[in-house]
Amino acid sequence: MAQLPEETHDxxxxxxxxxxxxxxxxxxxxxxxxxxxxxxxLYFVQLLGKDRARSIQVVSSxxxxxxxxxxxxxxxxxxxxxxxxAVRGLLRERKQQPDHASGDVEIFTRVxxxxxxxxxLNEFPSDIIATxxxxxxxxxxxxxxxxxxxxxxxxxxxxxxxxxxxxxxRDLGFAEIETPLLFKSTPEGxxxxxxxxxxxxxxxxxxxxxxxxxxxxxxxGISRYYQFARCFRDxxxxxxxxxxxxxxxxxxxxxxxxxxxxxxxxxxxxxxxxCLGGNLPDVFPRMTYAEAMSxxxxxxxxxxxxxxxxxxxxxxxxxxxxxxTSLQDPIVDALIFRPKTNPDMDVRKFVTDFLASPExxxxxxxxxxxxxxxxxxxxxxxxxxxxxxxxxAERIEDELHVQDGDLLILQARQNQAFSGxxxxxxxxxxxxxxxxVREGHVDPPMGFAPLWVTDFPLxxxxxxxxxxxxxxxxxxxxxxxxxxxxxxxxxxMLMVDPTRVIGDHYDLVINGxxxxxxxxxxxxxxxxxxxxxxxxxxSPERIAEFxxxxxxxxxxxxxxxxxxxGFDRLIALMIGKTSVRDVIAFPKTGKGEDALxxxxxxxxxxxxxxxxxxxxQ
Numbered sequence: 055m056a057q058l059p060e061e062t063h064d065x066x067x068x069x070x071x072x073x074x075x076x077x078x079x080x081x082x083x084x085x086x087x088x089x090x091x092x093x094x095x096l097y098f099v100q101l102l103g104k105d106r107a108r109s110i111q112v113v114s115s116x117x118x119x120x121x122x123x124x125x126x127x128x129x130x131x132x133x134x135x136x137x138x139x140a141v142r143g144l145l146r147e148r149k150q151q152p153d154h155a156s157g158d159v160e161i162f163t164r165v166x167x168x169x170x171x172x173x174x175l176n177e178f179p180s181d182i183i184a185t186x187x188x189x190x191x192x193x194x195x196x197x198x199x200x201x202x203x204x205x206x207x208x209x210x211x212x213x214x215x216x217x218x219x220x221x222x223x224r225d226l227g228f229a230e231i232e233t234p235l236l237f238k239s240t241p242e243g244x245x246x247x248x249x250x251x252x253x254x255x256x257x258x259x260x261x262x263x264x265x266x267x268x269x270x271x272x273x274x275g276i277s278r279y280y281q282f283a284r285c286f287r288d289x290x291x292x293x294x295x296x297x298x299x300x301x302x303x304x305x306x307x308x309x310x311x312x313x314x315x316x317x318x319x320x321x322x323x324x325x326x327x328x329c330l331g332g333n334l335p336d337v338f339p340r341m342t343y344a345e346a347m348s349x350x351x352x353x354x355x356x357x358x359x360x361x362x363x364x365x366x367x368x369x370x371x372x373x374x375x376x377x378x379t380s381l382q383d384p385i386v387d388a389l390i391f392r393p394k395t396n397p398d399m400d401v402r403k404f405v406t407d408f409l410a411s412p413e414x415x416x417x418x419x420x421x422x423x424x425x426x427x428x429x430x431x432x433x434x435x436x437x438x439x440x441x442x443x444x445x446x447a448e449r450i451e452d453e454l455h456v457q458d459g460d461l462l463i464l465q466a467r468q469n470q471a472f473s474g475x476x477x478x479x480x481x482x483x484x485x486x487x488x489x490x491v492r493e494g495h496v497d498p499p500m501g502f503a504p505l506w507v508t509d510f511p512l513x514x515x516x517x518x519x520x521x522x523x524x525x526x527x528x529x530x531x532x533x534x535x536x537x538x539x540x541x542x543x544x545x546x547m548l549m550v551d552p553t554r555v556i557g558d559h560y561d562l563v564i565n566g567x568x569x570x571x572x573x574x575x576x577x578x579x580x581x582x583x584x585x586x587x588x589x590x591x592x593s594p595e596r597i598a599e600f601x602x603x604x605x606x607x608x609x610x611x612x613x614x615x616x617x618x619x620g621f622d623r624l625i626a627l628m629i630g631k632t633s634v635r636d637v638i639a640f641p642k643t644g645k646g647e648d649a650l651x652x653x654x655x656x657x658x659x660x661x662x663x664x665x666x667x668x669x670x671q
Contacts, residue, residue: 059140059173065103065110071165074145080167081142082110083175086135087159097131101141101167102159106203110162111148112141114169126171136178136200143167158203193649195640208637212625215329216282219302222324226317228278228304233267235260235284240599241523241592242266242534245288247297250665260286263618265534266603268305269575273611280304282621294567294623294634297646301570302624305616311558311574314615315506318562318570322504330628334504338562342509347472351387351480353507356566358499359487363479364388366464369449374442379423379466387479390454391461391486393495401461402429408489417482425482426464430456471553473514484566505563512539512557513589525590527552533559535585536603537573545581552589562619567627572617579608 061083063070074080087100087109095116100109116127133139148166178184182197190197199205220230239246239259249258261267264283271279283303291297306313315338323334339357346355349362367375367386375386393399405427408414418424431438437458439447456462463486465479490496513529523535529552531537539545540558547555558574576582582604586592597604622634635641642648662668 058175059142061140065101065108065162066105068108068160070108071145071162076146076165078145079142079170080145081140082167083140084109084138086130086133086137086139088135091131095127097127099130100159100161101139106159106200106206108160108162111166112143112169113166126169129174130169130172133172133174134178134180136184138175140173140175141167141169142171142173143169191649192643195650199639205636208625208629208631209639211329211629212621212637215325215625215628216621218325218328219321222321223280223304226278226320228280229276230281231271231276231279232281233261233264233271233283237261237267238599240266241596243523243531247286247288250667252664252666254666262287263301264303265536266600268303268616269536269603269611269614270606272305272307272575272577272614273606273609277307278305283618291642291644291646294620294626294632296622296634296638296642298642299634300621302619302621303616304572304618305614307612307614310613310615311508311560311572314572314617315560318572318617318619319504322562322564325628326502332502334502338504338506340506340508343507343511344472344509346507347477347480351477351483352566353475353510354561354563354566354568355505355507356484356499357503357505358501358565359483361389361391361483361487363477363483364454366450366453367466369446369453370464371443371446374426374446375466378426378464381422381466381468383469384422384466385469386464386466387477388450388454389463389465389479389483390456391463391490392457393459393490394497399495401459402427404490404493404495405429405461405463405486408486413485413489417478417485420465420478422468422478423466425479428462428464430458430460430462432458471511473511474517499565502564507561507563508559509540509556510559510561511553512537512544512555512559513552523586523590523592524596525586525592527589527591529553529590531585531590533557533571533573535590536575536582538576538581540574548584548589558615560617562617564627567623568620569624569627570617570619572615574613574615577607577611577613579604579611582607 059081062081063074065082065084082101083104085102085106087102089097089099091097097114099112101112102109114127114130116124144167145165146168148164151163152161184197184201188201190201236249236258237260239248242262242265244262246262247260249260251257263285264281268279281303283301284298285301286298288297289295304314306317319338326332326334343353346353348365351363364387365385366388367384370386375384378386393401409418429438436444436447437451439450442450450456463482465482467477487496491498510532512532514532516528516530523530537557537559539548540556544555559571560573561571562569576585583597586597586600622637625637626634631637640648640650647653657667
């Protein structure tokens with residue numbers, strides 16, 4: 055293997071040749087790009103820089119310059135596209151100047167290289183087909199990245215955002231501290247990845263988050279902590295979820311929720327101004343969980359979409375409600391869809407086609423009843439709302455301010471407190487709006503709308519899809535079991551009706567994306583024990599798994615609060631990506647697999663024996 059010659063100029067810099075005179079000998083590193091052969095003796099090829107963002111034309115003329123190595127001309131003609139090379143040549147003025155950019159590549163238009171020598175540093179194999187139209191699969195992630203400038207740029211933006219955040223956090227007095235990846239299994243709420251050891255019967259667990267360690271740091275005299283933490287959760291995957299992910303994790307001692315919220319608003323405004331050139335509000339608006347669920351049908355509402363939900367069962371006749379649902383004493387919500395881009399659209403056909411689609415059929419099959427659909431038509435009696443009756447039609451017109459051409463959707467639901475992250479009508483609202491945007495009936499929402507969602511219930515009914523804390527109360531911590539009740543009244547309510555207790559929990563939402571969640575923590579060992587033992591009804595064995603944390607809290611732990619921001623989601627939101635896979639260098643597929651390296655992989659018999667494992671029959 056030949057020694058790599060040292061380059062004289064770096065093609066990754068836009069000013070690489072600003073101080074270089076024509077006729078100077080230069081040596082450049084890069085990849086061979088597109089080429090053109092005008093004759094046997096004259097050959098042109100683009101040399102792409104190491105980051106493939108810029109290129110310079112290399113001209114090889116077999117008959118020019120007596121001192122040129124004649125074999126260099128044949129060598130560069132023979133080398134395939136994508137080959138990494140070191141090129142030596144004379145810098146000269148380029149007479150025929152092309153466009154400044156070609157696709158994703160910026161071109162040095164005023165200069166070119168007259169070839170003197172070329173050294174291949176490896177060779178691109180002929181069995182790999184790589185054209186501008188080639189689509190590489192996840193098993194060729196390296197070629198996906200090499201051929202896709204957008205993917206590479208996303209990774210570079212991610213790097214820059216991380217750098218800016220570190221700088222700002224340092225200015226705000228935060229210390230970057232790493233916490234262990236080899237932890238132990240504790241019932242925080244999500245399903246864990248277990249790491250067996252050679253010690254029979256013992257295993258580590260990969261951390262769902264650094265939650266317990268950062269609380270321990272608060273009791274250890276560290277006042278402001280952060281890290282870009284790797285987290286692991288064995289849960290069902292989707293576009294915004296990976297089994298391993300990065301979060302920007304923060305914790306502050308001697309502070310409450312307001313201190314954390316103020317710090318995060320500062321960070322987000324700072325990063326938006328540095329990277330996007332836009333201004334966000336000086337103070338982010340806030341909305342309670344109950345308000346978000348009732349007005350938007352989601353605990354992470356995209357407030358750019360103006361369609362709000364209203365509760366209207368008090369306006370409807372009983373016979374109409376009975377046609378909408380078989381539920382007893384239900385709540386009936388209403389949603390108005392108003393086309394803007396195309397006021398002449400056939401609203402009825404649009405909604406009928408949507409509900410007949412595979413996506414829409416999920417809403418029709420709602421156990422609480424299919425949505426009731428009404429199209430406002432000024433040419434019909436009561437604007438097409440005659441099925442509601444005269445009084446209800448008039449009151450809906452007055453209270454909901456409906457207009458001709460509007461789509462009115464009614465949806466029944468159980469008359470009970472909100473739980474979970476969305477309602478069926480909230481999901482229909484988003485799906486219907488997305489379909490209307492795709493078909494050009496409404497404009498896509500623009501800009502960024504930050505929002506704090508607060509006052510979540512401290513406890514929620516146990517979910518079949520989440521392990522929770524494994525208690526016997528039928529309840530699980532909505533956030534995690536370390537979140538503090540919000541007020542003294544909420545503390546008093548713990549032993550009366552824990553389902554009515556509000557937690558001091560806050561989520562940051564931008565454009566309908568939950569960027570992160572945080573809370574003020576329980577910092578008293580007695581209160582923490584009470585929540586685990588008397589409210590969640592965890593077994594003594596389960597509580598013992600948190601003995602280390604309880605001991606830390608007992609040792610005079612100060613009040614503290616924190617938050618974790620999903621760093622992958624943050625980058626995806628900033629650059630307009632719907633999937634976090636587009637901003638992660640080596641993401642997992644929807645099955646949790648890395649097709650490039652073939653992980654996870656089966657265990658050998660030797661490994662099973664080493665770690666005292668056996669397959670269940």
